[in-house]
Amino acid sequence: MQYTESYPIGTPGKTWGETERLTWREQTTVKREYQHEVVPKIKALGNRFIIEQYGALSYDEARYPLFCIKSKNWDSSKPVVLITGGVHGYETSGVHGAIKFMDTRAEKYQQHFNFIAAPCVSPWGYETINRWNPNAVDPNRSFYQDSPAEESANLMKLVSTLGDILVHFDLHETTDTDETEFSPALSARDGVSYIECSIPDGFYTVGDTDNPQPDFQAAIIESVAKVTHIAPADEKGDLIGSPLVQHGVINYPMVKLGLCGGVANCQYGTTTEVYPDSPKVTDEECNDAQVAAVIGGLDYVIGHR
Template sequence: MLSSYPIGTPGQKWGDAERVAWREQTTIKREYQQEVVPKIQALAQQFTVEQYGALSYDPERYPLFCIKSKHWDANKPVVLITGGVHGYETSGVHGALKFAANEMERYSEQFNIIIAPCVSPWGYETINRWNPLALDPNRSFYANSPAEESANLIKLVASIREEILVHIDLHETTDTDESEFRPALAARDGVEYIPGSIPDGFYTVGNSENPQPEFQKAVIESVSKVTHIAPADENGEIIGSPVTQHGVINYPMVKLGLCGGVTQCQYGTTTEVYPDSPKVTDEECNDAQVAAIVGALDYVIQTL
C-alpha cells in the first residue's frame, strides 16, 4: 500500500519542502546536556574524555564526545563501542555509558577501548531515527557522507592509528520502527510501505561478509542471562532477514552504509535490544547492552 504518512505526496520522493515540514514537526523531548554529557564528564578522572566534533545545527548544544582508555598502548588491540547512532535508541547510549562506568577499566588491561556513546545527540533529544535533514546516519557511513553524525565518527575512526579488532554498535528495535519510522521512510522515498513485524527480544546483526558465528553466539549467550532472545518468525526470519543461528541475522554492513561497516574489524556485531517488551525494564535494556559487550570481549580475550 502507498504510505498515508501525513507529509508528502504518496508515490513521490520528498523535496526540500517536505524535509523542512518533517523537521518542523519534531520537538525536543529530553536534554542531551542534562542526561548524557554529565555522565560522560563524570568519567574524565578514570579515562580520557575528548571532543571529536560538534553538530553544526547547534555546536554548543551538540558537542560529540568519546571516552578512551587512559593508558593507550600501541601493543594492545583496539575495541570501538558506538551508541546512539540512532539517537532515539536509548539503551544504546546509556548501555555504552554503563559499560564505561562499571566494566571499561578492567577490560582496559587487555584492550585499548574507545567509546562514542551518543553519535546522534539531536536524534537523542527529539527521539528520532533521522537527523534534521531527514537522513539516516546508520545508512550514511561512506566517503563524503552527507550526515554530519556519520562523517564525524568516520573521522574519529580514521584518527586511530592502530588496527581496530572489535567493533560493537549498540542499537534497539522499537515498536515505533513500525508505527513511525518505516512509514516515514517509505513516504520520504516515494515507495510502497509494506508493514512488517517487530521481534520480541534481543538479537544481533553480523556482517554477511565476515559473520563470525562463534563470536555472535558468545554475545547471545551472555545477553540471554539478562534478557530474552528474539525468536525467528514463521518464515525463519527476523525483520525480513534469515536467522542464521538463535538470535542472529546478517547484513552487508559496508554496502548498506551501516555503522557496523565503519572499520575493517575482525569481530563486529550490531546489537538490537527490544525496549517495548513487557518483560523488560529500561535498566535491563542497559544491562543487556553491557552483557553484549562483556560477552564479546570475553570471547575475543580467549582468542588472543
C-alpha cells in the same frame, strides 16, 4: 503484508524535496536534553578515562558537542575496542549502555584492550527521539565517503585516527516505533510503498554478511540471555525480513549498506538490537543487556586470540 500510503507528509509515489523535509523537521520537538541526561554522565568519567571532543553538530555546536571516552593509559601494543551508541539517537539503551559499560566494566578489561566509546553519535536524534537527523537523513545508512550525515562523517574521521580496530560493538535497539513511525516515514520520504513488518520480541544481533563471525555472535547471545530474552524467528524463519542464520542472529552487508557496523573494518564486529518495548524488561535491564553483549564478545575474543 499490507501496503499503505497513509503517512501525513508528502505525495504517495514521489520522493520528498526540501519542502517535505522542512515540514517533517518542523513537526519534531525536543523531548529530553542531551546536555542534562548524557553529557554529565560522560564527563563524570573524566577522572578515570580521557574525555575528548571529536566534533560538534552544525545545527547547534554549543548544544551538540560530540564526545568520546578513551582509555587513559593508551598502549599501542594492545588491540583497540570501539563501542558506538546512539547512531540512531532514539535508541536509548545504546547510549546509556555504552556509558554504563565504560563506567562499570571497561577497567576490568584494560589489561587486554584499549577502549574508545562514542556513546551518543546523534544527539539531535537523542533529544527529539528520532532515527534521522534534522535533514531527514539516516546516519546509519550514511557511513561512506562524502557522507550526507555529519554525525557519520564526524565518527568516520575519529575512527580514521585509531589505526587497526579489532572489535566493534555498535549498540542499537529495535522498537515498536520502527513500524508505527520510522518505517512509514522512510517509505514516504523515498516515494515507495510501505510494507508492514513484525518487530522481533527480544534481543538479537546483526553480523556482517562478509565477515559473520558466528561463534563471536553466539557468545554475545549466550551472555545477553542471562539478562533478557532472545528474539525468536517469525513464521517465515526471519527477523525483520532477514533470514535467521543462527539463534538470535541475522546478517547484513555492513559496508554496502553504509552501516556504522562497517566503519571499523574490524575482525570482530556486531550490531546489538535490544527490544525496550517488551513488558518483560525495564529500562535498566535494557542497558544491562547492552553491557552483557560487550562482555560476552570481549570474553570470547580474549579466549580466541
